[in-house]
Amino acid sequence: MSNVEADPAEVTCTSSQRESLLGSVEVLEPRDVPLGGPRAMSVRRTLPQKQRSFIGAWCFCDHYGPDEVRMDVAPHPHTGLQTVSWLFTGEIEHRDSHGVHAFVRPGELNLMTGGRGIAHSEVSTAATSVLHGVQLWLALPDAHRDAPRDFQHYAPPTVLLDRVSIRVFLGELAGSTSPVTTFTPLLGAEIVLPAGATISLDVRPEFEHGVLLDTGDVTFQETALTPGALGCAGTGRSTLTLSSRDGARVVLLGGEPFGEQIVMWWNFVGRTHDEIVAYRDDWQAETDRFGSVEGYDGARLPAPPLPGGRLRPRGNPV
Template identity: 55%
Template sequence: MSNTEVAPQEILCETEDDGAGVEILVPRQVPLGGPRAMDVKRTLPQRQRSLIGAWCFLDHYGPDRVGGSGGMQVPRHPHTGLQTVSWLFSGEIEHRDSAGFHAAVRPGEVNLMTAGRGISHSEFSTPETDVLHGAQLWVALPDRARHMEPTFEHYRPEPLTGPGWTLRVFLGSLAGATSPVTTHTPLLGAEILLEAGAALDLATDPSFEHGLLVDTGTLVVDGHPVGQDHLAYLPAGRTSVGLAAGDEPLRVLLIGGEPLGEKIVMWWNFVGRSHEEIVGYRAQWQAEIGAEDVPAAAGAGSADRRFGTFPAGEPAPLPAPPLPNARLRPRD
């Protein structure tokens, strides 16, 4: 998914170790753009917390009636230095990218795209989709992996079940289940369903910090209620986490990972390490999509194109928003 904010801020993301207990992060509404914009609820990054492990971005959307909003209509756009993780609760999204991968993602499946040195992709809800509901997350690649060649993986985890609960592990390992999807830092991603009034205790890696995003219902963790669409942050050092549902069925996404230990700079759809890198990525994207408007240049020099090429006939790519008038500086 693209970050379609018209004036995105550069954000310096770094590990924050404040030793606090449960911290509740409140979402903010962000429109995806267009005359019938579908809104998303963004809980990462925020001023008080920009990373959970290497997770650096979390958008939660729906349930959204596609007939009224137009659904997800995100034309080709670029990414660098990150992995995108798509997880759906309902609906279907078609993914296409410049590395040649073309796949749909459906409920209970994960699409993971590794941008590496640079990729461009599009995401459109399919005509058969009536209600679109899910989450889009980004993972920052560590310095050793951020210049790798782009790639893509698709996986459907088998559910684990127990008294009043169902668990699907789409990244990392939890409760005896392990995902084969490639990550470049220790990570965890799972969907957890609890019946009304049910509880579940999970053993966790004490080197991980964790986040719990509530999709439906009310979560109680360590005695703290966490409302719908909110994200509960749990610092590293825990060997277990206890979850309890209120009077309604509960669905949460559990994310986690070892603190990244690196400072990253995010602006629009780029993850880099400096002002100069971000400016360079933007300039190259603009140059590449500008060259596609010239018939003789289309496809020429594709080996030198950081963001690759798309088949003819696709919707026009998204141009990058203007850079701020001043030098991009870290946000505390």
């Protein structure tokens, strides 16, 4: 999905240098971001924020719906990242400059790699009246940030553990392993807890973890989350505990701390201000860096103006 804000923020992200506090959970409350104007789709964004830029390599988290809305995002570019699309309700048609024509459906992962550069469009299907899901980005490490275009699709099986259903779309959890390729060690899973359920999950202690509450009520470790909030836990935990009084659906994210600095503006992830300027220039000039999207009926999405001044560092406070 494109970040179609008319005035995207300048963001330089660094990995957290704070020590793990095993008893604490940091809660990131979402901010509402309208995409494409007052009549367009609105999302709840929890990453990045001033106090935290990453969970592992996860660097962007938008949560949207359920809304009666039509999505029509024209071809737009990406660099230096992988996009992760996960739906709860609805269906989206995907086309990209790698030649892929696919559909995003509930319970099925679509992961697109836009290293050196890729373009894609996203349009909700005619049969879709309600959209509900998450859009996530993964920052590519420096050694792989110019990776070639790629697209992977995976429909994970549902694992039942202590009445709790789990779909692992990235990494490994509860005996289920995703075959999808990523460039840093990661975890991504949808977890549905019935009323009165409590579950303790064995996880990798070298991972940071985040729990995004979609619907219902959930307590993560000993911290209650409100719908749309993202609870973050540092490294050092070998188990994570989730419980729900009335039932809940959450998305669990995890990964090894991302030890690099990135600059993120609009749909680009780079390392410097000058790189971002070059990416924008290439997109506006329609160079072969991003290729073309075949089959979309309409014009490409133009890049917004760059902010005044140079993009400056902003990292996680200690």
